[in-house]
Each structure stands twice: as structure tokens, then as C-alpha cells.
Amino acid sequence: MSNSDESATKIHYICQTYVEKKAGSDGQAGLKIAKQLEHSTASEAQNRAEREAQFEDCAGADAYMISEDSNSGEVGLPRFLVRLGNVPEFDDF
Numbered sequence: 001m002s003n004s005d006e007s008a009t010k011i012h013y014i015c016q017t018y019v020e021k022k023a024g025s026d027g028q029a030g031l032k033i034a035k036q037l038e039h040s041t042a043s044e045a046q047n048r049a050e051r052e053a054q055f056e057d058c059a060g061a062d063a064y065m066i067s068e069d070s071n072s073g074e075v076g077l078p079r080f081l082v083r084l085g086n087v088p089e090f091d092d093f
Helices: 003-007 044-054
Strands: 009-021 032-039 060-069 079-085
Touching: 009 044, 032 044, 044 060, 044 079
Parallel strands: none
Antiparallel strands: 009 032, 009 060, 060 079
16 A cells, blocks of 8 residues: 555544434334544544443444545445444444
């Protein structure tokens, strides 16, 4: 990877929390995103997820990182740092 390739990639560290969604008319209950917070480092995102998961109204929390190609805007798959509590399956992400 050349220097120009490295500078074209940006890493995002995300803490994402979930709350339980009540069953609607279709009878399906599930999860919905409550918060999505970006942090400067992986440890900040992980620490925030650990704190958020302790709140009573929080069903679960993820901390993950994704890479973004600054030239194309293309975003890679998430790489999870921690998954706590009730979180969606990876296929639902």
C-alpha cells in the first residue's frame, strides 16, 4: 500500500446502542438504534459501549470500526470491538 492509498482510507470508531422496539401491527418486536456516536479511538468507542450497556433502558451496545475510502466514499464491513447485551445479528447490521 502506498502513502497515497493510506491517506485515502479513514477509520471510524463507532459506539451504537439499541433499545427494544415494541411489537407493531405485524406483531414483530425487535431492536432499533438509539444512539450512534463516533469516537477518536477504538478504546474510547469500547469504553462508551460498556458504559451505555449499563443503563436500564439500553438493550445492548456495539463498539465497532469501519474503514472508509475517502476517494470513493465506499465503506467496508464493520469489525466489532465489543458486543454487549441484546444486539442484532451481523446479517441485520
